[in-house]
Amino acid sequence: MSGMDRRRFLLHAAALGATTLSPGSLAAAKPAGAPFRVVVIGGGYGGATAARYLKLIKPDLDVTLVERTQRYVSCPGSNEVIGGLHPASWLERRYENLRRNSGIRIVCDEVKELERSRRQVILDTGTRLPYDRVVLSPGVAFRWDAWAGYDEAASRRIPHAWQGGPQTLELREELAAMRRGGVMVIVAPPNPYRCPPGPYERASLAAYYLKQRNPRAKILIIDPKTQFSKQALFLKGWEDLYPGMIEWVPMSAEGAIDRIDVTRRTVHLDFGQHVADVLNVIPPQKAGTLAERSGLTDESGWCPIDARHFLSSRDPFIHVIGDACSAPPMPKSAFAANTQAKVAAAAIADAAEGRDAGTPTLINHCYSFLAPDYAISVTGVYRYSESEHGLTATATGETPMDADRRLEARSARAWQRHFARDAFG
Amino acid sequence: MERSLWQVIPLLVTTTLSAAAEKELPRAEISVRACLACHLLTGKPGDGPPALTMPESRFVAAMGAFRSGQRRGSVMNRIAAGFTEEEIRDMARFLAHSGTRGK
Numbered sequence: 001m002s003g004m005d006r007r008r009f010l011l012h013a014a015a016l017g018a019t020t021l022s023p024g025s026l027a028a029a030k031p032a033g034a035p036f037r038v039v040v041i042g043g044g045y046g047g048a049t050a051a052r053y054l055k056l057i058k059p060d061l062d063v064t065l066v067e068r069t070q071r072y073v074s075c076p077g078s079n080e081v082i083g084g085l086h087p088a089s090w091l092e093r094r095y096e097n098l099r100r101n102s103g104i105r106i107v108c109d110e111v112k113e114l115e116r117s118r119r120q121v122i123l124d125t126g127t128r129l130p131y132d133r134v135v136l137s138p139g140v141a142f143r144w145d146a147w148a149g150y151d152e153a154a155s156r157r158i159p160h161a162w163q164g165g166p167q168t169l170e171l172r173e174e175l176a177a178m179r180r181g182g183v184m185v186i187v188a189p190p191n192p193y194r195c196p197p198g199p200y201e202r203a204s205l206a207a208y209y210l211k212q213r214n215p216r217a218k219i220l221i222i223d224p225k226t227q228f229s230k231q232a233l234f235l236k237g238w239e240d241l242y243p244g245m246i247e248w249v250p251m252s253a254e255g256a257i258d259r260i261d262v263t264r265r266t267v268h269l270d271f272g273q274h275v276a277d278v279l280n281v282i283p284p285q286k287a288g289t290l291a292e293r294s295g296l297t298d299e300s301g302w303c304p305i306d307a308r309h310f311l312s313s314r315d316p317f318i319h320v321i322g323d324a325c326s327a328p329p330m331p332k333s334a335f336a337a338n339t340q341a342k343v344a345a346a347a348i349a350d351a352a353e354g355r356d357a358g359t360p361t362l363i364n365h366c367y368s369f370l371a372p373d374y375a376i377s378v379t380g381v382y383r384y385s386e387s388e389h390g391l392t393a394t395a396t397g398e399t400p401m402d403a404d405r406r407l408e409a410r411s412a413r414a415w416q417r418h419f420a421r422d423a424f425g
Numbered sequence: 426m427e428r429s430l431w432q433v434i435p436l437l438v439t440t441t442l443s444a445a446a447e448k449e450l451p452r453a454e455i456s457v458r459a460c461l462a463c464h465l466l467t468g469k470p471g472d473g474p475p476a477l478t479m480p481e482s483r484f485v486a487a488m489g490a491f492r493s494g495q496r497r498g499s500v501m502n503r504i505a506a507g508f509t510e511e512e513i514r515d516m517a518r519f520l521a522h523s524g525t526r527g528k
C-alpha cells in the first residue's frame with residue numbers, strides 16, 4: 001500500500017467507529033507491496049460468493065476460504081428433496097470450480113478461534129492465518145435453551161432439518177414411513193430466522209408428497225408468530241392445491257410453546273397440545289457459534305454491522321455477511337448472503353486500494369415452491385440510508401395474486417441453476 | 426466459442442475502474458453485480474433472461490416498462506420499482522461501457 005492509500009484505508013477503518021483499533025495495530029500495518037490478505041470463513045452461499053468476487057474484482061488479493069466440510073449441502077432446494085422432487089445428492093455443491101478457476105486457496109478445516117487482537121485466524125489443526133480482513137459467513141446456530149425439551153440431544157431424535165445435511169433425508173424418510181392418515185407437525189421458529197418462508201414451503205411440499213401417497217394425512221404448523229412471509233399467497237395456494245390438508249395454528253390461537261416432549265412426539269402449548277406422527281421442530285436461531293465466541297454478536301444474538309460495507313460494528317477488520325449479520329429489513333436468505341458478499345468484496349477491494357466504496361444497492365428475491373409447477377416469490381430492493389444509518393427498502397413486493405404461478409416456477413428453476421454458478425463458480 | 430461468465434466479469438470490473446471518474450458508475454456496478462444472481466452474462470439461450478447483454482437503449486426501455494407496470498412480468502416489475510430512472514440509465518451505460526454488448 002502506498003502512503004496515501006494506507007492513510008485513506010486507515011481513515012476508512014477509523015470512520016467506522018474503530019474503538020478496538022489501538023495505535024499498536026496501526027503501527028502493525030503491512031509494508032508496501034505485500035499482498036493484501038483476506039480470510040473468508042465459511043464456504044456457504046455468503047462465503048463462497050465473497051471469495052469468488054474478491055478475486056474477480058481484484059485478482060491480486062490473497063484469498064483463503066476456510067470451510068469445515070468437503071462438500072457444502074444447500075438448504076435452498078432441501079424442501080423439494082423432502083417433497084420427493086429430487087434426490088438428496090442434488091443439494092451438494094462442490095468447491096472444484098472455485099479451486100480450479102479462481103486462484104482462491106481453499107482450506108478444509110474448522111476455524112477454532114479468531115484472534116482479533118493479533119489479526120489471526122486459528123484453525124483446528126493449529127495453523128494460523130494472518131489477515132488484513134476477514135469475511136465471516138458462518139450461518140446460524142440454534143438456541144438450544146429456548147424451548148424446554150428441545151435441546152441438541154433431542155434434535156438427534158427429532159430433526160430440525162434446518163442446516164444442510166443428513167436431517168433433510170431423515171425427515172423425508174419419516175414422511176414416507178408415516179402411518180395412513182397420520183399427522184405431521186411442523187413447529188416454526190420466532191423471528192428473525194433463516195429463510196422466513198421456509199417452514200411454509202416445507203408444509204406445502206410435504207403436502208404435495210402426501211397428497212399422492214397418503215392423501216388423508218394432515219399437516220399442522222404450530223407457529224409462535226401471528227403472521228408469516230407471503231401469507232396470503234400461501235393460504236391461497238393451500239386452498240387451491242391441498243384443500244383441508246394444512247392447518248396453521250398461530251400463537252394467537254393456542255398461546256406460546258410451553259415444552260416439547262420428543263419421546264411422545266407432543267408439543268405442549270399454553271392452551272393446548274398436539275401429538276404428531278412425524279415431528280419437525282425448527283428452533284429459534286442466532287448467529288453461528290464462532291461469531292458469538294469471538295465477541296461479534298450483541299444481545300440480540302446476531303452480529304451488528306455497518307451496512308455500507310458489512311463491517312462489524314465491533315471490529316473494523318471483520319466483515320460479517322449472510323444469516324449471521326443483522327441487516328434489517330433484509331431477510332436472512334441465500335440470495336441476501338450473495339448480494340451482501342458482493343458489497344463486502346467491493347469494500348475490501350476498495351480498502352486495499354485506499355478508495356472509498358460506493359453506497360450499496362442490494363437485492364433479495366426468494367422463491368417458494370408449493371408444487372413442482374407452482375411457485376411464488378417475495379422481492380426487496382435495499383439501499384443504504386445516511387439518515388437511518390442502515391438499509392431501507394426502495395421497493396418490496398410479492399407475486400401478484402393473479403400472476404401465473406407456472407411462470408414463477410420456471411423462473412425459480414432458472415434461478416437455482418444460475419445462482420449456484422454465481423456463488424460456487 | 427461461448428463467452429463464459431468467468432471471462433466477462435473481470436472485463437466488467439476493469440472497464441469500470443477506468444470509468445470510475447464518472448461518479449455514478451461505481452454504484453451502477455454494485456447494482457449490476459446484484460443482478461448476476463439471476464442473470465448470466467453469457468447471452469446463451471437457456472442461460473436466462475438476456476437483460477445484461479441487450480443493447481443500452483433496449484435495457485432502458487425494458488426496465489422503464491417494468492417499472493411503470495406497462496410491461497408485466499411479475500418478478501421484474503418488483504425489482505425495477507426499486508431503481509430510479511437515472512439509476513437505470515447508469516446501469517445501462519455501465520453495461521454498454523463494460524463490453525457485455527451493444528450501445
Ligand SMILES: Cc1cc2nc3c(=O)[nH]c(=O)nc-3n(C[C@H](O)[C@H](O)[C@H](O)COP(=O)(O)OP(=O)(O)OC[C@H]3O[C@@H](n4cnc5c(N)ncnc54)[C@H](O)[C@@H]3O)c2cc1C
Nearest residue numbers: 042044045046068075076111138139195322323333334335
Ligand atoms: C429449508 C430451507 C430452504 C431455504 N431456501 C432458500 C431459498 O429458496 N432461497 C434463499 O435465498 N435462501 C433459502 N434458504 C436460506 C439459506 O439457506 C441461508 O440464508 C444461506 O445458507 C445463508 O448463507 P450463509 O453463508 O450465511 O450461511 P451457510 O450457508 O449456513 O454457510 C455457513 C458455512 O460456514 C461453515 N462454518 C461455520 N462455522 C465454521 C467454522 N468455525 N469453521 C469452518 N467453517 C465453518 C459451515 O460449515 C457452512 O458451510 C433456505 C433455508 C432453509 C433452511
